[in-house]
Amino acid sequence: MPIVRSPSNTSATLFGSLSMIDDPLTEKPELSSKLIGRAQGIYGSAGQEDTALFMAMNFVFLEGKYNDSTISILGRNHVYSKKREMPVIGGSGLFRFARGYAQANTFSFNTKTGDAVVEYNVYVSHY
Template identity: 50%
Template sequence: METVIIVSILIILVSAINAQSNEQNSWAKRVEREHEVATTLQFYFHDISGGPNPTSVRIAQATQTNNSSTFFGALVMIDDPLTIGPDPLSKIVGRARGLYGSSGLTVFSLIMAISYVFTYGIYDGSSFSLLSINQETKSPREMAIVGGTGLFRLARGYVIARTYSNNATVGAIVGYNVSLLTNKV
């Protein structure tokens, strides 16, 4: 009987380790090449603008364009969760911290200056930075990665973003597919 209990405990432990490993691999893949490392990430960005705990807050608005249908001149500061799945309760793997502003006078587009800081797995403490136009009404859309830290030091690459959901009173959930190249250290 004791052997059955020990074997059962071992099976549970191995299953838990495999589940954690599969979860880690479900959103990130790292391939080392001769002189560089290619990393692909897939996660969801949750920009929560309403409710009791917003993660994005408007910090400025140009007074002469208050009637703009594109919110031209509005500036928003963010500290948004990044998750493995689109469900806000799925595993958090990092935070998007920075700002974006409405940069289109006649077409809704955002200029984004954001660092994506990771807090999970081997990427804990690493970040990449995005500085790009986000034409939010297009899907998919591409944005430029201009640098990074930790495992993403000197990163270059791009993000393909697709809006998963968008609610004017609550916020948006956006799926990110990221392709990064870094120098092998």
């Protein structure tokens, strides 16, 4: 049985820490760009040796024909890799039965505040 440890102030990777998110989804990387939805979910630091997150996240769309539809992503995010790939495991509304993958690319990261702008390219098959 694996040992699960709580977050430690001495862990360089913040292993065990959990965060909830409710972040804006915008058309472009600038916060002033048009809001098209929200990224809502949870992520935890799952890597003891490297900075890797376990992510459970929904992209909730608030605009146009995708309004009230969601895309669900669940997987490992190796934070310092240039491109990261995570599986799309489902969706709702126009993305019902969605399957595919999301590629994440960090656009900018502020080491002082921990704020990041991440670009997601999502490829899905759905009904």
